[in-house]
Amino acid sequence: MIESHLPAYIALTFLLFSVLIPAFGLWRNELSQPLAVIGSGLAAGFSIYGFFTYLQLGSIRYFFGGWEPPIGIEFVYDGLSGFFVLVINTVAFFVILHSHHIAKKEFPGKEMPYYALAMLMMLGFNGMILTGDLFNLYVFLEIASLAGYAIIAIGDKQAPYAAFRYLIIGTAGGTLYLLGVGFLYTITGTLNIIDMTAMLPQFAGSTAVVAALILMIVGIGVKAALFPMHGWLPDSYTYASSSSTALIAPIGTKVAAYILFRIILWLFGVELTDAVVPFTYIIGVLACIGILYGSIMAIAQTEMKRMLAYSSVSQIGYIIMGLSLANPWGFAGALLHVLNHAVMKAALFMISGQLRLKEGHSNISLFDDTYRKKYPWTMAAFTVAAISMVGLPPLAGFFSKWYLALGTIDNSNWLFLAVILISSLLNAVYFFRILENVYMMKPDKGQKEASDAKRNEVSGSMLWPTSILAVSLIVIGFANAVIVGVLLNIFPM
């Protein structure tokens, strides 16, 4: 009966490999990355299998050791958690598969701790998504965060400082969340999400509930880099090593977004969330500001990783905005964007890593059309991902925008609609700038002539994961109706 144990298997796989990697890695350092690939591959396989099981059999509630709540710990594998687990584990698998050469170059000899920490962080992320208990969620959040701080600190000279800054802000966020959970526990006497969902409507309008909601949204908002709590993100993503950024950027903020979905749409419900203060609208407006701010800051950057980091601030805004719309189209658009953005950003950060590996930098102003000759496939993958980010059909990025637009119009929310449209244009500005350089910019005089540029494509272990992600953007685009059909069924109202 593998089905009924699947939720546990997914998380435990990462736990197992976070122990196996140090054990084998101390003996043979070069075994660390293959082990991590196996671990994340297994977890991704379980997640895919699990999601199809969910589609056939419905949600799974898994009680550890057979102990039911409130005594025992529970994992809930429903549509929402199944979908997020599927997305983050699949993308993580490709990123880890891709990271071999980059890890060797950027932090030689530290592969063992890096991959062990990566497994721990993935354990934390999966636990946050799967757990059915608000306090356990905090525990997993701290596991993921502590591992994350360490992973970010492996990088440039400034990386430890960026990681320290993230640690301070992130810990404050985690603490606020815990405080909110404390409030709810005092009122309801339970920490189990399903139990609490049933009890909360009795306390609608109570000050403690409102306080708890604010604390939790702010606390998780920090982790999700929701404007104006995004300050830690650009530095962390820029200075961390390329493989760390590629791992954290596509999935870290998504997991925090998952918690916001769980809290607002499931635990409280939109009615209760907006009972006293229109919170959904407020976070929607914050998301809008974040979208525009992130896009404008991205245009101002000359360093590709930093540009992508600001772009992440902007893109997480789309997801939160879809949540704030609280209608089926917005919900579907937001979740589809979780998938799309994870794939796009993973591909883009992986490509920036490839460029850093080959060229030693990823400074956009130094890009010229020799790159096209040197890395034709890398640049083709970049073009696909960039066009998807801009949101042109039939690539995946267009469709999340389409559903979000439907959602905003359904709510007659013209402000949000305008923000989506303007932000797409801003995306076009900062991505076409790179494409222009790569495909048309003649190299400066003094440098070697363009005709001298020889093909110098990265090795297959990097090219394949990047290419698969790029191709999957086209596949997701054409198959999105199927995905959205499933997502619309998950919508709780």
Add this chain to the structure above:
Amino acid sequence: MDLSLVPLLAVLVSLVAVIPILLSSDKPNLRETWTILAAVIKFGLVLLLVPGAIEGKSVELHLIDLAPGMPLALNADPLGVYFAVIASGLWIFTSFYSIGYVRGAGEHKQTRYFASFAVCLSATIGIAFSANLLTFVLFYEILTVATYPLVIHNESKEAINAGRKYLAFTLTAGLLLVAGSAMVYIYTGTIDFTPGGVFSGVELPHTAMLVLFIIFLGAVGVKAGIMPIHSWLPAAMAAPTPVSALLHAVAVVKSGVFAVIRVVGYVFGTDVMASYGLGDILIVIAGATIILASLIAFAQDNLKQRLAYSTVGHLSYIVLGVALLTPFGMQGGIMHIAAHATLKITLFFCAGAIYVNLKRKNISNLNGIAKVMPWTMAAFTIGSMGLAGIPPINGFFSKWTLALGSLDGDMVIPVIVLVVSGLLNVGYFFPIIYRAYFKPGEGLEGYGEASPLMVVPIMVTAILSVLFGFFPNLFFGLYDLAVNISLSLF
């Protein structure tokens, strides 16, 4: 014979041809064979659809769902077939001409050029056959992206700036189209193009309808070159001339006016347009564009720029015809799509031949060239007379129908606009012909006609223009099609 797959094949054939074009990049003759082959097959496939279209039948094909309840669907209805015949037919001539041009001018990156061209044609036919707004958005955006490499082909500073401008305008338009389509879906529950519109039975406040119309106007108006959002078009003349010829006289801008017809006739519907007073807005904009563009054309010394502004003006003839909301007006607009296509492609072909042959771009340098390029200038004369509306060339006939349509709607001002614009057309084309034939030329010794690959297509399109003037129904029943389409919308 089962035709249900023909629309799809017609869209795909040039897209598939991209692969052999890319693979044979170092064998130019083989590469160009693929282009010609794809063009001929595409035209043949489109022609298969013509008999049904004349009888008013459509060929529908649902592929996959692009979104729940919103399929990727093709519908080769009479209007779509009409546009597809023109676009795919002229692609054949442009392909031959392109070969002569890029080789004569020694252009770089020819493979990219021919590959992008093929994608553009797929997108154009896709636009023609789109059955609903979402499918339309898909092909509209593909056309934008595929045209970009052609606009920036020279990779000069000017071309790159033109490319930026082009993207800024067309991407904004695409976003407006996305927003408008989403609004239509939320308001009416459908995004299918329906003759007579989708708003029957839907009551919207006047302002909401007005805003929605303006959003759509911005979305389709950019490619249709209506003022004040036309300025990408003259800038895009930085592209090689065959690109200007096909894309900026036939495919891209005609996709724009085609979209205007779709929006007016198949989304809003002529009744809604009339009852909300939306047609009047369009008449004012189109009329102003016609006059202003003709005036600006006077000031251009660069031949391609003058042709570009002439294009802006003539596109608004079509928009004006649609905006009149009378059967004759619609018919005249649809006819002018074909008329302007053959005439303007002839003129651009001539401009390109002059440039490749004599390396001259400016009108002030064209003195006496008719002596060395007699065929080219004869074709140029036919083209400009047609655009000025001189019978019996085909431009006259569409203009006449437009005038009828305007009188049909008890409107006199559009007729005046048409007459004044005709005079202005004569005014800005005549000096070119005068210089070429009657002023003594300099430095023309040793020059002759351009290569036959260019001159033959020029002559063919010019002769086509004349033949269509005498016998509007001669080929493929285009006149009957225009009449039927127009009647089906009222």
